[in-house]
Amino acid sequence: MKKFITIKDIALRAGVSINTVSRALNNKPDISPQTKQKVLQAAKELGYIRDLNALSLKNKTTRTIGVVFEDSSNPFYAEVFKGIEYGARKYDYQIILMNTERDYINEIEAIKTLIEKRVDGIIISPTQFDNEDIEYLTTLNYPFVILGVHFDNSQLDEVYSDDFKGGYIATKYLLQKGRRKILMLNGYMYKSVARMRYLGYVKALQEHGLPPYHMVEIEEGYESAFNKVVELKDLDFDAIFCFNDVFAIAALKALRTLKKNVPEDLSIVGYDDISYASFVHPALTTVRIDKFKEGSIAFELLYEKLSQMRNNPKQVVLDVELVPRESA
Structure with missing residues (x-):
């Protein structure tokens, strides 16, 4: 087992007491600059590393x-x-x-x-x-x-974040783009983020006199989203509002596999604005969280x-x- 340098080793090297070494290492004021420098130099030469466990016991x-x-x-x-x-x-x-x-x-x-x-x-x-x-x-x-x-x-x-607002502005934007059959690819509704984004989605549709088109809850992850979009290929949706950007990127790939063009045939909006959102093709419209x-x-x-x-x-x-x- 490696032997770690102790304050006793530093005291021997610097020719001072253990108490003086402790005060120098902890930047106490009651020690001369010359002595402090001598202690710090000795600690550096010996390769001293603080024992955080010992400090934890002392300071609780x-x-x-x-x-x-x-x-x-x-x-x-x-x-x-x-x-x-x-x-x-x-x-x-x-x-x-x-x-x-x-x-x-x-x-x-x-x-x-x-x-x-x-x-x-x-x-x-x-x-x-x-x-x-x-x-x-x-x-x-x-x-x-x-x-x-x-x-x-x-x-x-x-x-x-204000997830109700996020769901609302995402859906409203799709409606302003002329989309009406908006599929929501959501996370599990026992999560507050999924519930609130769904309520925002519903509110925007209600303002346009539309009922919720279709919402599905799936396990979070790229594969789950990809497989669900492929599974729902026969639904007549013209847009997808996704719980997060990972879902949205998976949906883009699934639609490409299905020979669907985005945004010509369908629109997609993600959520989070992760770093990859602007790099995928087409670049992802999304809701940004700081x-x-x-x-x-x-x-x-x-x-x-x-x-x-x-x-x-x-x-x-x-x-x-x-x-x-x-x-x-």
Whole structure:
């Protein structure tokens, strides 16, 4: 096993006491600049690395947070994570990232693991398949923030986008383009994002005197969306509003396989405006969420709790906007 350099080794090299080394490494004011420089130079020469576990035991804080995502391979979460990282770096926190693959059992295990590791707090994008794990965190009075979804009648810290507006403006745009038979390729309706986007879709259609054309719930992922569009090929739809951009990119590929032209034969609107949305052909019309901002606000909300800056729950709803491109 590798032997790590200790403050005792630094004290021997610098010719000072262990207490002096501790004060120098922790930037205490009661030490002369010359002595501090001598200690820091000795630490550098020896290759000293702080023992965070020892600091955690002493300070009763790990300066580590846990992040629980449904699917860290989705570009949407990659961009959200940049915002969380920005906040963590700003306040000198480390991050442990857990991926649940949209499985509620994995979500429970992820939370358990993070608590066992004594992270100071958790940012979680829950599956919403059930809420017992969220209630458990609340009962423990464990600091956490919900990211990307909303729990009805909750007293939780949350940051999420205006999904009703997103569903509304996406559908309204398709209607303005002359589309009337708009298929909605949606996620599971137990998720607040899917419900609210659907309600926005319905509202826009109602304003044009139209009933909902057809909505299907599918498992999130490229293959599910591709297969569903192929399966529904005999439906007479003239547009697809997709739950997210991954669905939309899959739909583009499926329609190309079916010899359908976008946007000549059908229009497609996605959701999220991930980095790939403007690169596919045709470039994807989509609803933009400020993903970096969502992540950075999530960290700020958690930091406020960790710093005891407030006790009351806080919910932040981010605005969305339509980004017109070539697919609609």
